Amino acid sequence: MIRDPQGFEIFLGKLRDFVRNRLVPREAEVARLDEVPADVVAEMAAGGLFGYSIPEAYGGAGMTTEELVLAAIELSQCSVAFRARVGTNTGIGSEALVIEGSEAQKQRYLPDMASGRLTGCFALTEPEAGSDAAALKTTAVRSGDSYLLNGSKCFITNAPIAGLFTVMARTDPANPGAAGVSAFLVERDTPGLSTGTPYAKMGQAGSPVSEVHFDNCRVPSANLIGGEEGRGFKIAMKVLNKQRIHLAALCIGPAIRMLDDIVQHTANRTQFGQPVGAFQLVQAMIADCQTEIHAARALVLETARKRDEGIDVTMEASICKYFASEMCGRVADRCVQMLGGYGFIADNSIERFYRDVRLFRLYEGTSQIHQINIARRTFGQAGYDIKS
Ligand SMILES: Cc1cc2nc3c(=O)[nH]c(=O)nc-3n(C[C@H](O)[C@H](O)[C@H](O)COP(=O)(O)OP(=O)(O)OC[C@H]3O[C@@H](n4cnc5c(N)ncnc54)[C@H](O)[C@@H]3O)c2cc1C
Incomplete structure (x- = not known):
C-alpha cells in the first residue's frame, strides 16, 4: 500500500x-x-x-x-x-x-x-545457537524489580556502535525451548554489558559486527518487551518475518546496481573488434540477470502488498528472502564473469559487491533454513505435518 x-x-x-x-x-x-x-x-x-x-x-x-x-x-x-x-x-x-x-x-x-541519535541492534544469535536460535543460553534471572542477564551473543550487526540492544534471553531455565525466552531492551551503558572487537569480515567493510557479553548485567523489569515473560521468541520471529521481506528488497538494489555497472562495461569493452556486449553468450548473462531481478522485484512487491492487507505472509517472506538473496549471488557471480580478469581485482564495485552480498544467503535465516520452512509450510497447506 x-x-x-x-x-x-x-x-x-x-x-x-x-x-x-x-x-x-x-x-x-x-x-x-x-x-x-x-x-x-x-x-x-x-x-x-x-x-x-x-x-x-x-x-x-x-x-x-x-x-x-x-x-x-x-x-x-x-x-x-x-x-x-x-x-x-x-x-x-x-x-x-x-x-x-x-x-x-x-x-x-x-x-x-x-x-538517528540512537542506533539499535538485535541480539539473538549465540555461539551455540545460530540456525537453532531457540536453543539460546543467555539467561535473565528475576532479581527484585530487575533482571540479571548473563551470557554472550555473537555476530551482532551494529553492536559496536549501538546505544540500544534488543536482547533475547532465557527467563525460564526449566524450559529449554522457545517458550522460555523473553525479549529485553538493554541500554549500552548498563553495567555488565560489553561488546567485542569488531570482526574482520569477508565483505561489508564499514558495517561493524561484534560479540555482545552480559556479565551480571542488571536490566530494569520495565525493559521487558511485550509485558510478560516467555514471549521473546515469538516477538523475534515477528520481527524477522517482516525483516525477511525488507532484506529481500535490500538484495534487489545491489543486483540492479551491478547490472547497471556491467551494462556500461560490456557496452564499452571491445574484444575481437566489437563490444563484448555484442556477443550472445554475454547477452545471455545480461538477460538472466535482468530476468531474475524483475522476478524478485515482483515477488517482493506482491508479498509486501499482501502483508499490508493483513494477510499472513510467513511462507512468502521466506520465499522472498530465499529467492532474492540467491538471485543476488547469481547476479554477482555473472557480473564478475562479464568483467573478465578485472572482476577479480580489488577496488571496483562489482568485486566489492561480490563479497558484500555473500552474507545475504547466511543471515536472517540461511537459505537452507528457508528451504525447510517453505517445504514444511507447503506440506502444511496440503494437510501434512512433515518435520525433519
Ligand atoms: C556479518 C553477520 C551479521 C549478523 N548479524 C546478526 C544480527 O544482527 N543479529 C543476530 O542475532 N544474528 C546475526 N547474525 C547471525 C546469523 O543470523 C547466523 O550466522 C545465521 O542464522 C546462521 O547461524 P550459524 O552461523 O550459527 O550457522 P549454523 O546454524 O551453524 O549453520 C551451519 C550450516 O548448517 C546449515 N544448517 C543448520 N541447521 C540446518 C538444518 N536444520 N537443516 C539443514 N541445514 C542446516 C546452515 O544452513 C549452514 O549451511 C549475523 C551473522 C553474520 C555473519
Whole structure:
C-alpha cells in the first residue's frame, strides 16, 4: 500500500538522487576507512533515513511494507555499508519495540532511533545457537524489580556502535525451548554489558559486527518487551518475518546496481573488434540477470502488498528472502564473469559487491533454513505435518 502515490514518487526520486550523488561517490572511502564517515551519517539522519519504519507519532516516516521495500530497493543501490548503518533502526533494531513495546518504552527510545541519535541492534544469535536460535543460553534471572542477564551473543550487526540492544534471553531455565525466552531492551551503558572487537569480515567493510557479553548485567523489569515473560521468541520471529521481506528488497538494489555497472562495461569493452556486449553468450548473462531481478522485484512487491492487507505472509517472506538473496549471488557471480580478469581485482564495485552480498544467503535465516520452512509450510497447506 502506498499512502500518497504522487508524494511517494517524488520521495523516491530524491532518494535516488541522494544515493547516486552523495553515497556512491563515497563508496571507496567507506571501504578504505571501514566506517561510514560522520558527515554522511549526519546527512542520512537529516534525510530521515533512520526512521523509515518507525511510526510518525514517534518522529519516523511510518512507512507501509510496500513503501519500505520500494525505498530499500533504491537505498541499496550503493555500497551495502550505507544501508547497514541505518538498517538496524529501520529493521531488526527497532521493530520489536514498534510492534510490542509499551507506550513508555516507545516514548523513551523511538524518537531518538528515528532521528538517528540512537542506533539499535538485535541480539539473538549465540555461539551455540545460530540456525537453532531457540536453543539460546543467555539467561535473565528475576532479581527484585530487575533482571540479571548473563551470557554472550555473537555476530551482532551494529553492536559496536549501538546505544540500544534488543536482547533475547532465557527467563525460564526449566524450559529449554522457545517458550522460555523473553525479549529485553538493554541500554549500552548498563553495567555488565560489553561488546567485542569488531570482526574482520569477508565483505561489508564499514558495517561493524561484534560479540555482545552480559556479565551480571542488571536490566530494569520495565525493559521487558511485550509485558510478560516467555514471549521473546515469538516477538523475534515477528520481527524477522517482516525483516525477511525488507532484506529481500535490500538484495534487489545491489543486483540492479551491478547490472547497471556491467551494462556500461560490456557496452564499452571491445574484444575481437566489437563490444563484448555484442556477443550472445554475454547477452545471455545480461538477460538472466535482468530476468531474475524483475522476478524478485515482483515477488517482493506482491508479498509486501499482501502483508499490508493483513494477510499472513510467513511462507512468502521466506520465499522472498530465499529467492532474492540467491538471485543476488547469481547476479554477482555473472557480473564478475562479464568483467573478465578485472572482476577479480580489488577496488571496483562489482568485486566489492561480490563479497558484500555473500552474507545475504547466511543471515536472517540461511537459505537452507528457508528451504525447510517453505517445504514444511507447503506440506502444511496440503494437510501434512512433515518435520525433519
Ligand atoms: C556479518 C553477520 C551479521 C549478523 N548479524 C546478526 C544480527 O544482527 N543479529 C543476530 O542475532 N544474528 C546475526 N547474525 C547471525 C546469523 O543470523 C547466523 O550466522 C545465521 O542464522 C546462521 O547461524 P550459524 O552461523 O550459527 O550457522 P549454523 O546454524 O551453524 O549453520 C551451519 C550450516 O548448517 C546449515 N544448517 C543448520 N541447521 C540446518 C538444518 N536444520 N537443516 C539443514 N541445514 C542446516 C546452515 O544452513 C549452514 O549451511 C549475523 C551473522 C553474520 C555473519
